[in-house]
Structures are given as structure tokens and as C-alpha cells.
Amino acid sequence: MSKTGLTVKALMEALDGAVHGLVAAPRGLGGLVRTAVVADEDGTVPPAALVVIPSGATALAVRAERQGASAVAATGDDADGLRDLGLPVLSVDPSIGPDEFAALARSVLEADPTESRHGDLFSLAQTVATLTGGIVSVEDAAGQVLAYSASSEGADALRRQTILGRGCPESFLAHMREWGVNERIWAGEVVEVAERPDLGAARRLVVGIRAGERALGTIWVQVGDRPLAPASAQVLHGAARLASVHVMRANSGARSTGRDTEELAVGLLTGAFDTDALARHLGADPSTPVSVVALALRGPEADLPWRLDQAAEITSVYAAAYRRDALVIPACGLLYVLLPATTGRSPAAWTGELVQVLRDNLGTPVQAAVAGTAPRMRAVPSLKKVASRTLDVVADRPERRVTAFEEVRSSVVLRDLFDTLADTPRLRDDRLDALDGEQRRSLSAFLDAFGDVTAAAGRLHVHPNTLRHRVRRICSLTGLDLDDADQRLLAAITLRA
Template sequence: MKTGATLRAVMTALGGPVTGLITAPDGLDVELRAVVIAEPGDPVGPGDLVLVAGARGEVAVPVIEAAAGCGAAAVAVKGEPVEAMRQAGIAVLGIDPDARWDQVETLARAVIEGGGDGPGGHQDLFSLAQTVATLTGGAVTIEDTAHRVLAYSESDDEVDELRRQSILGRNCPEPYLAHLREWGVYQRLWAGEEVVDIAERPDLGVRRRLVIGVHAGNRPLGSIWVQEGRAPLTGHSAETLRGAGRLAALHLARLYGGTATARAGEDLAVGLLTGGFDSEGLARHLGIDPAAPTAVIAVDLRERPDRSWLELRRTQATEIISVHAAAYRRDAMVIPACGFIYILLPDPARATLPAWATDVVAALRRHLGTPVQAAVCGVAAHVSEVPRAKKEGGKILEIIASAPERLVATLAEVRSSIVLRDMLNVLRDSGLHDPSLDALEPELAHTLLAYLDAFGDVATAAEALHVHPNTVRHRLRRAGATTGIDLSDPEQRLVAMIQLRLGS
């Protein structure tokens, strides 16, 4: 029986300090049993996460090799990675040179000590806390109804004394609790989904906070707190907290019981996308009305590093998307599958879908630094039509892959491009073509296609090619002399355009 946390969970919870995964020979699901800060020569034990504090870069290699020889599970190191690290036979994490080892140890230890809850327990709460901190720009804690701190985000020196005491004592200090009760904060928290804004109190040494209650129906489960630092919280912090509160309710429900059932539900949700099961029965099992219209959105991170690092990035992206989706629709589902991340939104406000998807992609690009793109696949009238919409999403993402500056596309916007691509594929497979066009050298072919795409407007074609209009005219005369094409003949123009697109 596992008693620790996985490397994946610790990396997700650490967030910013992790600059990269240098190597993970056994994958991200290796179990961590303890965390130690080690100087060269210090003893380590089996299953340890070893934080190499006394050496960097190549100098750290002997420490890494020694940790591997003692059966440690993973090593975290600062400095430039070297090839010898990848050959040590142990997972190695890169850590930001400016990160403090004591903060890395504190957060990693909290996740590992809470790891006995398994998937969906404390590990998910730490991940959620870090995601909320990323999206709001604040320092986050998640508490239960007894004011015990269950999870918290990475933080810097901008935290106040209340946060320090709460994390060190794993409980909100009683004097501040008395003030919160006096101000009626908890009465408002337990009444619904209000985001309560608690003003800064310099006399108490307490900075401004936003807080929301976490509920399962009418039953309070806990609360999420965001402390403001020197910079103000982001403008969408309240909306982020509403989404996080809905997600936290699922995590806390798992923590208090039902983890296996919740995980199985997530696995079954993939069946809605593939259509390999009884869609209506599966939807009802997951609490979705099968007859309700459901919007399908596909997200591609557009990142292809090594597999383990991509898995971590997808986990982080899924958490960010989940917060946004839960704020948009309480019953939204976010499903990583088939290399993409899919969002299912029952009863959507159709007119707002592209704008909402654009906001989500912009947030992902901002916080992950990846050229994310999304496809608004359409709205399935019935849950049985979700797989069809999923397939359309893959086609949309293929079309816009060549335009990385584009964040989001809808099916209506690229439908013609999809149909044209499919038609060209049929023609390519048939072998039909005009052999006279085969004689065109690449420069002439490129110019002729630009001219045809510009409806015969030489000036527009020249602008697209970044050449003088006379250069375009000269090349067109050469193309005509080479192929015998008559550009005044509409059928010859059509054949040339199709064949040149096939060649491109």
C-alpha cells in the first residue's frame, strides 16, 4: 500500500520553482516517501526526494549518483543540467536558482505527508491551491470547516504573519478567528457562493484577503483564502475563486470518502468522447442530462518535449482549465484524452463560447508559456453526438496549426478550409493532375499560386510575396511560356490552383 505521494503530485504542487524535468527514467508515478535537504556526503534513504543544496550543475553529479545508489526516488538540483545527470538512473528535477530550499522542502513535505490519501486527496488540493495562486497573483490556503489548513500554495516573502502562523501551525490562529466571527465572515461564507473581500488591517498585521466557502449542496466543507501581496490581485480573482470553490468541493468530497468512485468517474468520462459505451447511460451515471445540448471545446498545448514533461504540463493546463470551466458552468467536465484536453459545457451560452475559449487560451499561454490553441468544435444537440464534435475539433486544430498567432477557431470559421483539404486529399490519392504544370520551378509555382489566390490582382500578389509588381508580371510570363497555361481561361486557372495547392 502506498504511503507517500507521486513525483507528479509534488512537481505540480511546487509549480514555479520547477524549471524543468531533466530526466525521469521510471516516469512521474514513482513514489516519494520523504524529503531531505542534503549536502555532499549526507546520507539519504530509499524513496527520498533529495534536495541538493550544497552543489550545482556538474558539481552535483556525485551527489545525484550517490542518491541513486542509496535507492532515493528523485533528486532536485539547481544549475545547468549535464548529460551525466541523465545517466544516473534516477529522476532529476531542475529548480529555479532563486528558489529557497526551505520553501521547496516545506511544500514538498506537506504533499508527501498528505500522500496517503491517494489520487484526489491532499495532492489535488495542493495542485488546486497553486493554480489559484497562479491565476490570482496571491498566496492561497485551503481550510476545512475546523479551520485546519489542508493545502497551500508556494509563497514568497510577501506573506503576512497570519499566513506564516497558519501554515506552521496548520491552523488559523484563534485571535484572528475571533475577529472573523465578529465581522460575520463565516456567516456569509456558509450562506452561499459569495466571494468575501476582507480589507487589510495594518493594526493586526494582516493584508487584504478574498475568501469563498466550499459547499456540497447546503453542507459547508471548507474555504479558500487568497492573501494579497505587494501587487494587487488580478481583476478576475473573484471569478477564479468561484470556479476553484466548485472544484474544491469535489476534491474535499474525495478526501472525506469516495476517492475511488470519483476517479472511476473521471475515467468513464472519456467514454463520452469516444462513443464506445452507452452514451445515455454513461451521461446519467456522471450526472449529465443526455438530452441537454453540450458544447465541445478541444485544447492543444502545441508543445512536444519529452513525454514526462508533457504529462506534467498537461496536468497543470487541466487544472487551470478546470478552474475556468467550473466558474463558467458548475457541471462542466474537463477531460484529458487522445493528446488533447477536451471541455464539455452542458447548456452553454452559445454566443459567448468563442470569447470564453479565447480567455482560457490566453490564460494558458500567459501562465504556461506554451503556444496553446483551441477549437470550438460546436454544440452537440444530444450527448450521443459528442464524439462527432470531438472529431471536428481535431480537424480544426490541424487547420490552424500553421497560424500559431491564432488562439481560437470555430468550425464555421474554418469549414471551407477543412472541406478543401479533404477534397485535395481525394485528388492526391486519385493521381489526377496536369503534367504540364510539373515543369514549373518552385519560385514560379509559388508566384502563380499567389496570383491565383489574389484573383488575378498583381499588386496584391506582389505584396504577399514581398516583391515588386513587375517581378510578378515577369514570373507569370515565364510560367506561361513554360506550361502553356492561358490565365484568361477560368478552367485552366481552376486546374492550376488545385494542382499547385496539392503540390504545396
């Protein structure tokens, strides 16, 4: 049992992909968890425990609550059935058994203070596992395990030895040296290590984690029950770049977290602070042109914060592979990606690939807006507004996965105009207030069709003579002169606003 423990929130963040979501948290996520156990009919629950409920045994959750559990975890319908419990309820990846999930949680909780600084790496390892379809471990330069993903039945003997022994067996490290794998890793390659049944090792990919010329560690992806994703090498390159930041921060004992960096990066979007100074602090060149992309998750509002965290992890890996100095910034319920100008694939093409990956892995509709390229960092706030406006315009058109601002410029500008009109009530034709809903729809259709009664009537599903009668009645009620171009324009703007 951990002497100090972690809050439910911190434990969830460390377990990341092994937890599919938060079903309920009636008293928040601040409760302390010191151990993790699997509930059974005869056992007692230690205080401050995360209790894993086996399939079909939801009645045990009530007993766990009475005995002082801090949270419970279950899969699928079982988790949904515990919404009324007075504890946080975690929904677990159904491919992970209760015993394995409890062991994974304990490994996080029982890490010593030095190891606990690698919490971000557990999250990263799970994200890499999700994106590659493999089984992931992160090791330091000496082969000691820093973090790993939840594993399925496909884990090989070498993986089990590595996790249980907290490090890669020396026999395998010796073979690595003999095969010349290390030289290729530190040259920046993603290296394929062939299957070796005699060593209990399935096929693997490995990439080095580096800071300049300094070797910090490695990320391993073992092939499990299914083939690795075609983009696995790209994913590993991005993950290695992110891991170097996490490892250096952990090794230095720095208290600054990824969340601190996110909060500083929000300043680049809002322009509330010295943009150039913030850019330099975050390792970006303030004078470099930067493309601005925004992502929106169109799922249930209650699930949005959790899904947004998952989306940020996946996006960070892909963005780091695309541009080493890319920034991924969650803000205002959206994800913003700042991509310093580069040659090669356009931001729109890269964004299309990312949206597909997010849709596939999150199981929720995702839309993206490519706002354009700011000539330097201080111009980013204006493009941030353009990106969010673009997403507003296409929100009711989920088939549009990636939209460039230029494609919907008129709609975006009109929305800004309507917002201005809403703040200035006198800038409208108040004579139209006398119209009912049907009359307003009829006049709108007539104006949108440029006075083509047949086309407008078809859109309204009424006879053309019916629409002619309505238009004459509207003009009589309001005094509107539809032969006057100015009056037509003002009427159309008023109805749209």
C-alpha cells in the same frame, strides 16, 4: 520520513505549480520518494530521497545519485545543467527557496493516509495561487488544513501558524464568528477579510466549499507581496466548485480519481460508447445543447504533457466559474471544453479571456477553436473533429488566438477533401507528376490568381514574361489545357492536395 512514500510522478502532481517542469527522467517517474532534503557539502543523503540542490551547487547532485537518491530538484540553469544525470530532474519555481521547497515536499510525503487523499487539492491550491497572485490554503469545515500552495516571503504570521499547527488558530476563528464572516461565506459570497496587524493577519479573500447546503470547508487567499489579480473572486468561485468534488471524494475514501473521470469523459468526445449514459454518469444532461471549444499549446513537444496538465488545471478553474457543469477533457494532445448552453457571455468571449490567462501563466502560445454548439451530447464527437481541424488550419498563424469554425470553414472542408484524395490516388491529375518543384509553384500561383499573370508573377518575385514562359512549358509537358474549366479545377485540387 514517510513509511510508504510516493512515486516521483505522484509527488510532482501534488506539488504542481511549485515545480515548473521536468528537465529529465531517463528511467521514468516510477521511483519511490520517502523524504526530501537539501543537499549540503557535509551531509549524507537518505535512501529514496528527493534532493534539492542549492543554487550553484550542482556538483552535489552526482553525490546524491551515488547515495541512492530517487530524484533531484533545482532551479533554472542549474536544473538544465543536470540533464545528463541518471535521475529525474525537477525544475523548481525560482521564487521558492531550497529549504521551503524541501519542507513543502515533506509535508506532502508525511501526510497520513487520510490526508494523502487530498493530493488533488495541493495541485488546485497552487493553481489558485498562480491565478490570483496570492498565498492559498484549503481548510475543512473545522478549520483544519487540507492543502496549501508554496508561499513566498509575503506569508504572514497567521499563515505560518496555520500551516505549522495544521489548522487555523482558534483566536482567529473566534474573530471570524464575531465579524459575521461565516454567514456570508455559506451564503455563497467571496468575502474580503480586512488586514488585522494585531492578529498577524494580512488582507484575505475567502470562499466556502459546499455540496448543496452542506459546508465542506474554505479556500483562503492571503495577499502577499503583490496585489491580487482582478479576477480573483471569479477564480475562487470556480476553485470552490472543483474543491467540493475533491473533498467529497477524499472524505468518502473513493478510489475514483480525476484521471478516471478524464478517461470516461474522453468517451463523450469519441462517441465510442453510449454518450447519453456517459453524460449522466459525469453529471451532465445529455439533452442539453453544449458548446465545444478546443485548446492547443504551441510549445516544444517535449514539454507538452507537463504544460497540458497545467493548462487543464487553470482551464478547469475558469470553466467551473463560468459553468458549474462544464467539462474539461485532455485528449490527443489538446484540451477540449464542453460548455452546456447558457445565457450571458458568449463562449467565444469567455474563451478569449481564458486564452489570455493561459498565455500569461504558462508562457507559451495558446490557440483556441470554437467549433459551435451541439444540439445534445451525442452530437459532440462531430464537433470535436471540427474543433481539431480548425486548430490545424490556424497552427501556422499564432496571432489568431481564438478562431470560430465559421471563420475558416472553407479551409477546414478543403483539408477534409484533401485527406479523402490522399486515400484515393486515382482522384487526381497524374500528368502533373512530371513537373518539378518550381513548375508546381508557378502553376499553383497562376491558378490561385485566376490567370492574372502580373499578380502571380509578383507573388513569385519573377518577371511576368518569365511566368508566361513557364506556363506554356508546363502545358507542353503535361498536355494540360488551361482554357478548360474542369482541367483547371482538377489541376488546382491536385496541386493543393
